[in-house]
Amino acid sequence: MGSLPSPHDPSNAFNPMDVAELSIESRLVMDFITQYYQTLETRPVQPRVKPGFLTGQLPEKAPFHAESMEEILSDVSEKIVPGLTHWQSPNFHAYFPASSSNAGLLGEMLCSGLSVIGFTWNSSPAATELENVVVDWLADMLNLPPSFRFSGGGGGGGVLQSNTCEAVLCTLAAARDKVLERIGDDKINKLVAYCSDQTHFTLHKGAKLIGIRRANIKSIGTRRENGFGLCPNDLRNAITGDLEAGLVPFYLCGTIGTTALGAVDPIKELGKVAREFDLWFHIDAAYGGSACICPEFRHYLDGVELVDSISMNAHKWLLSNLDCCFLWLQNPKCLIQCLAAEAEFLKGSGEMVDYKDWQISLSRRFRAIKMWMVFRRYGVSNLMEHIRSDVSMAARFEEMVSADDRFEIVFPRKFALVCFKLNTKGSVQHGEDDGEDGLDGDSVLTRELMGRVNSSGKAYLSGVEMGRIFFIRCVIGSSLTEERHVDNLWNLIQEKTQSIMPCRA
């Protein structure tokens, strides 16, 4: 039990930071993690468990006395791991990745080991300054204009938040306060926020949270001929209509890499509309932003100089383990004015950044040291290699799907997300018949196919319903995925397709 005291032994006080014990137990935990990584490939990606499977196995009360690390890890292995969906499995393709890496994990360890809270510059100066540095580093990698950076004195800068919803919520609130200051704080019911029907629900949730009426959160429909991007003319029409109705347009959210399809909104054209009507323009580049460190993807950011703020989840595709969302602003003063909170015991330095005024909460984790670890340990070259390798595997998968005439690609791939469905036109039994739920017949089959692939445990895909269509999303993004996993996935899909379309065998 190391330094954990026996009851009534005053000579041996409880020391929760005993270093000898930490050395021993950290090896146990790290051995557990490396074994987990090594067995990930063979585990069913999704567990076959029923609701209540775990709560039924665990005691109703916390233990009164300490237990050993061996006992705990044994329970993790036997009770918890079998009930996890293995997001780090090389066969996990259901969602945009939560991309882990050694540097990300080790950076998290440093974050937790140092355990400082840089809510003001003064409360831990190096934590704040390192954050200033890493947000500038990634701004440089993305070739964001100098006006988004601390260095160079352009007046901009960035912050590391927990996730996109925080970034969206904070920028919405800043935009709201900016406009209410002009028109009066009794006019909140008149404010209108815009997005497309492909925008992540985070925008709706954030807008509702800051008090925008549901009817005033406007999802503008997108069309295939625009690549499911938000059409600037449609936006302009919506804005002018709302202005005529006496409403106050105040916020626009564009997306680089939408959830369902990986679509990209036309930033430059939308930016012009936003400027024309004085809207706060935020870009949610949660997934697609990471790819823009590669020159061949950077064009998606063209027009970013017209944007007020842009956010990107490094924990999605930049090997940074949960959690870390970058948010950059050209004019952070609006954000600070909205989020600043003064208290005597927290008086800031005045000269430097006090990050408590750049986020929702007061306390904050030292995420900057993780990002610094990731950027240095891998270098820009390997991060680009990581993105390109995933994109190249996704392109190969897309080619295999396209080459099989039983399938169609629903939307041309932009990043490493492939959207496809069965297309059995000409097949007697399915054709264009309607299936259940109003889905077309191929969509019903596609859903069945996805179910069979997923229940095999050998891969995990997700699906989306859009109108009468259901299609499969396959994201290549796990840090462990290699070409052979993609080949196996395609074989598995072909096998399961046979099983639901035997007449074509």
Add this chain to the structure above:
Amino acid sequence: MGSLPSPHDPSNAFNPMDVAELSIESRLVMDFITQYYQTLETRPVQPRVKPGFLTGQLPEKAPFHAESMEEILSDVSEKIVPGLTHWQSPNFHAYFPASSSNAGLLGEMLCSGLSVIGFTWNSSPAATELENVVVDWLADMLNLPPSFRFSGGGGGGGVLQSNTCEAVLCTLAAARDKVLERIGDDKINKLVAYCSDQTHFTLHKGAKLIGIRRANIKSIGTRRENGFGLCPNDLRNAITGDLEAGLVPFYLCGTIGTTALGAVDPIKELGKVAREFDLWFHIDAAYGGSACICPEFRHYLDGVELVDSISMNAHKWLLSNLDCCFLWLQNPKCLIQCLAAEAEFLKGSGEMVDYKDWQISLSRRFRAIKMWMVFRRYGVSNLMEHIRSDVSMAARFEEMVSADDRFEIVFPRKFALVCFKLNTKGSVQHGEDDGEDGLDGDSVLTRELMGRVNSSGKAYLSGVEMGRIFFIRCVIGSSLTEERHVDNLWNLIQEKTQSIMPCRA
């Protein structure tokens, strides 16, 4: 360079989760952390650095090629650590602690190593169920009524969020939507939230974020004779006044362990008022809540059955490393109705908890495994011992301060926070003269004393200005603090007091 590839070497692909490399590098990082813990005592608690000290030392761009872990850790040692405020130092007494422990750190490692995202039950069943279990465990340790727990079918339950501001923001939004559903969503400008002048600014920030007008966030003054707790009669008077003015009271925040003084609001009496006027009553027990696992502190929670929601930061005093805030609700449905967001690719199970609907964001860290590690590795007995040991050291410190007639205790200690100032009544040169800033003379001296203690690097205290008074806050809470550190602190304070009051030598 382990598995990091050389350029143009196709045989050696970039593998960011290479286990051999992880084994080696994790030892380097863990050795770094244990060495850091061992040297914490001797480091100046606050760094002596000037704004820009770190940004000036680091390159403007991220490296293009990978660097070695040794290089990175060497820079952490030489450039970053000297610029940190050492929150884990045994001599850190400035803020409520960010209490680290081995189990907390190892739990964070597991969280990061498994790296699953349980936004729905389905997206990682064991993550959700383990969270159900640990929130029930702590509810049991705190002896919360069954109506706050999942087990037993009382309809309540809890969630692990990042921090108190998230808990306050989410409950504010749920309370707002509940009342707007009744009175119409064009009435947001009429809503009034109440707190005391001792409530953490988080309530103000949260209320502003959800769209409550600043004038409608009412801080009710507290008085010494009420122990700086919110007086139920004052609250009732404020509410009835606002009702007469046509406003709509909707939310009340009480506190167990206020930031400045560690004061406690009278939960039961406030709860009756909240029930009478149908206000959502939230308890912010961020700091003081942890102590309530010890029976001798549990009485502060008396009346909790009248509360809608209660939050508590385990990362403050329950050895759980940043971040982890527990939030329990008697009727989570209101919260879920406010925060739920539907999307085809996230369809929930219906039967089980989908935690995306209990928090701001979609993605979330697997904090439950950290809490499970902490609860099991230490057991309730050691967690109680940890609280009691800090409280007992704080009581001893308070006694030493009280016994010195140059000092006064500003407010009787309730937990492990001691508030004190110099009291030189009768001393010729200071007496009751006003000093700078309108502070009384003793307060000016007290601030000077704090400055000298802090600039010694041997301890770190904080201070608060209330009216004409400035006093020092000394929190005993670092996991490494032992009695000898408290003795050294008192010696240091006496020495510095001598230096500013030589005539009393």
